[in-house]
Amino acid sequence: MFGQLLTGTAVAAPSATTTPSPGRIAWEPCESPSGQGTFECATLKVPVDWKRPRGATIDLALARHLATDPQRRIGSLLINPGGPGGSGVDFALDAPEAFSPELLERFDIVGFDPRGIGRSNPVMCDMDLLTAQGELLYPDSDSSFATLREANRALGESCRDLTGPLVDHMDTGSVVRDMDAIRAGLGEQRISYYGVSYGTLIGQQYAERYPHRVRAMTLDSNMDHSLGMWDFQKTETRAVEEAYGQFADWCARTPSCVLHDQDARALFDSLYKRAEAGELVLPGDQPHTVTPQEVQNLIVGPLYRPTTWFQLAQDLADLDATAAGAARSLRKFGEPTEFPFFSVVCQDYDFDVPSYATLARFERELVRRAPVTRVSPLGWTVQTGCQDWPTEVTNPPRRLHVDGTPKILMTNSRFDPATPHDWASNAARQIGREAVLLTYDGVGHGTYWRSPCARDAINTYLLTLKAPRKGTHCPAVWPTGPSVQRQSPSGGLVDPLPDLPGPYRSTA
Structure with missing residues (x-):
């Protein structure tokens, strides 16, 4: 993936107000x-x-x-x-x-x-601090929100220490x-x-x-x-709810979908509630108790690519049956040491929340608006991950x-x-x-x-x-049968886009 690149000719450094001189790149x-x-x-x-x-x-x-x-x-x-x-x-x-x-x-x-x-x-960040932050992105109390803020700051400072001053100029x-x-x-x-x-x-x-x-x-x-932070959250959450609703409707009218005879919306709601209650446990040598966030994360990637919907339906059915095979669909997301995501978005958006009470109020209203999928995992963690991030918002929303x-x-x-x-x-x-x-x-x-x-x-x-x-x-x-995940409909092209940004990049 990291092929050798040969050094080219530098463009002369411009002043802050002028155009770069058109020196040619040496390819x-x-x-x-x-x-x-x-x-x-x-x-x-x-x-x-x-x-x-x-x-x-x-x-x-x-x-x-x-x-x-x-x-x-x-x-x-x-x-x-x-x-x-x-x-x-x-x-x-x-x-x-x-x-x-x-x-x-x-x-x-x-x-x-x-x-x-x-x-x-x-941008390089401390892997242990990145993993620790990932476990704190859904705070449920004043104390866990305070802990998240501390973890964000520690992670951001590690990125600065390991990368240098570039971290403050990622906007x-x-x-x-x-x-x-x-x-x-x-x-x-x-x-x-x-x-x-x-x-x-x-x-x-x-x-x-x-x-x-x-x-x-x-x-x-x-x-x-x-967008301000509330409009950002509201629109992201509605988008996931509506996209999952399209998947559920597709399953209902597609006999070859394994959830064809079930209500996929009700199934997701049931899986989420079982996870909340700690009752969704996958068997194995080391039984795994599925979290509500893992249930939400399961659907995010497939909603990017409808070509994966037959597999998504099977993954949800396996999880419902708490079959051992469901562990495959809950594969761990990557823990990269290269991690530029928050260094960019936290300089482009002002997501600072004054208190956990504000965050909790957001969550209650989002769940009311999206009763099936609750919140957008991507939208939510972009906001929570930027709390107390140690760089300035240099490119604020406008x-x-x-x-x-x-x-x-x-x-x-x-x-x-x-x-x-x-x-x-x-x-x-x-x-x-x-x-x-x-x-x-x-x-x-x-x-x-x-x-x-x-x-x-x-x-x-x-x-x-x-x-x-x-x-x-x-x-x-609409998908008509199982297909290669990255094959685009007609034309024979391959979808090259990243699986998911930020905390949701998978290891696959």
Whole structure:
């Protein structure tokens, strides 16, 4: 996974208010793990702190898949897979299997590991402190909330000690400056961009800061950086409830789903209550008492990818029967020493909660609004994990102010458990006349690999700049039989997106 990257020529350090000088990046041939495609790799120096451009630097890792029809090459298409924590280098190395041939023909597809991620000076944290924090993200009292705050601060300080001053400059605003340095290093006056999930926040803020340097921009599965902590929690929780409801309805009308004759909503509610009571115990040499959070975590990943729903139904049935095989579906999530997640989100959002009473009030209201799935595990732990995080909120929530870009194509699933459709529609309203929102009426995260209709619209837009009409909808695609998890519906593409961000990245 960590292929050797060759050092490139650094771009001259710009002042805090000027554009980076367009020094060219020195690319060298490299290979993808699959052996497919023609690739080049390099590194690019950028300031740790863009307010001190002549100070310490880090090397950003880059990879690009060269256009297969160079005579018809349009330019560079920069890409980001989200997270925060996803590797843009890996995303680019996956390009031959992940993107349609027409994009591969006409663009150099360029991925970079954002600062502090992957091969770009990764944020390192103490593994034991990370594990300890993970066990405290659902406080149930004043004392456990205080303990969580202490654990967050200790973890964050360990990240700073092990990584250095970069930890204090992980906000998306800094990544946007990095991306423009890459544009200059590529020698491009304008770039095309495709970002997914957290990658849409990079794109939104790039369009805001550098509107005249955008040729085309597709934002797939959108963030909404204007949200306060309650609106963030409310929308995340509703999204998981609605997405699981779509799974339950699909099971009810699909005879080959093993829960076809059961009410999947009632089953989840029963499993959660049994876990709350300590009555959900898996047998084995070391019997395991399942927690309510493990029940919730079980559904999060499969709601990203409906291709996994047949297996999700089987996992829920196994858990209900407390079969030994259910332990497989509750596999432990990774405990990485590389852990940039909170270093980014805790600088991009102000999630500080004044007291446990406030947090408990949030939880009661969320459970009232989402009586089946209760809370969004991702939304909840983003908030609890940022309590007393030792870095400042350097890129606080605010409304977007985009003016002067070409049309920006925004796409979103109607039932996305991670980036709710509400976020996309609200972000599109903030962008205004430059935004065109396309809705995929199905479930999942990352419309390019869920919907052939959305994929065709994205390809057409990036190639021709012709956006679909505002308000366009693409029909839902439902699983019809067990399939390879990462195979996208039709087209033969492989979904390269990270399984889950932050505390939910699996070891699979």
